[in-house]
Amino acid sequence: MAAAGELPQPQGPVLLRVSGDITMTNAGDEAHFDREMLIALGQDSVTTSTIWTDGEQTFTGPRLAAVLTAVGAEGTAITATALNDYAVQIPVDDALEGSALLAMDRNGEPMSVRDKGPLWIVYPFDADQKFKSEVYYSRSIWQLDRLAVTR
Template sequence: MTVIKRWIAYFLLILISASLQAAPALMTLALPDGQWRTVDEASLAKLPHIEFTTTTPWTLGTRQFRGPTLATLLAAYGVPDAKKAIVSGLNGYQQLVDLTQFDNLPLTLVRYENGQPLTRRNKGPLWLLLPFTDHPTLDIPAIHNSMVWQVTRIEIVN
């Protein structure tokens, strides 16, 4: 009987520890002071989101996108005046983004497309994106370079 109780206790311990594991990180944020923060689904969901409909050079037709602006995310992590960031994607693509060129523009860390969470297959889980339809003068290759998909890390490099 003692062996059975030990196995039950062991099984319960495994179940409890599995439920206590931290949510998987969507991305990491490297702050100017050298500290790193993980951004998971719950922390991203706490931020105000914007929604826009646009066409992009990478998708067919008009799509609806939703997520927090990058400015909102950075302010929430204590860097509201960030000027430059290195944005890295899952495939190793990196882009130094001059954030000042997007002042007063909704540069968005998109999490949802047409109401569904982005996945790795459709440029997720996070995609840095602008509503090009609302800002057609920005729909140019020089700006396209900053629209990193499958974002895994953002490093502030002021």
Template sequence: MKEKPRTAFLAAPIVLLRGLVQAPNVAMVVIGVLITFSAVAALRVPINLTVSVTPEHSVRFNRQALEALPSAQIITQTPFTQGEQRFEGVALSNVLDAAGMGECADLKLSAMNRYQAMLSADMVARYQPVIAMKRNGQAMTLRTLGPLWLVFPLDQYPAIQNDRFYSAMVWQLTDIACQP
């Protein structure tokens, strides 16, 4: 049996591409508009962090509530970014204090995509991770692993440069729950 030529399948994309090449200004405007709207939409992701102290008591933090806490900064390299990065936000310990988190052995961290990680209270006290809202002076978006990302000062403590701590660096952080 003779195979049918595939030129019919290629005709539509070629005609479309030819039209874009002939009208580059229109194509550039359309592409620019799409990029602008997608960037603006990515920045508009609201910050909502829920800290569950007990099953009956939880505290929600929005951007304003987090920004009202003392600011913190970490300058470090991560296995998820290239080169040294400056992360700005609030210390996790300050968020836990503001939520009224008392004795808590472990924390369960949850992300938008349902990823979960466990973090001991001892790790928080010893290494003072930051819930970052900015990276290199820019508000973090979903595309840049935000709007909230728990970051450890990895360069300051070489002993924590391992998978246990990397897995606790939850980006797109949404929930923290006390695990007694």
């Protein structure tokens, strides 16, 4: 792993912790992000239906690729873990293709833990039939709070 660089310190509550094969950190060997830091990575929106919600929803947040770029991710896989320690594996290539959104807002409002927040990995399910599969449904982890990048 290359020498670690420094990210800014979060000023608000930490929503996301990233660890593993990363080169940019701000909390020991981890990168911690608050809401404002995630907003600063750039915001995209995806309007799509999901199997967990009624009708179309508009999800907004940074692309997962932007988070991986910000931390200097050098791995091939991501373990995404939720608040309840549920975890899924996501190939880095899946994130880098740009389809995965790290949603912070749904329909213009921050997502609470009760509403699958604070973070939810969302794909544009309605944009391409390939996303309407168990592979992508299983990667759409909600109540996300940790990412671990591995080789």
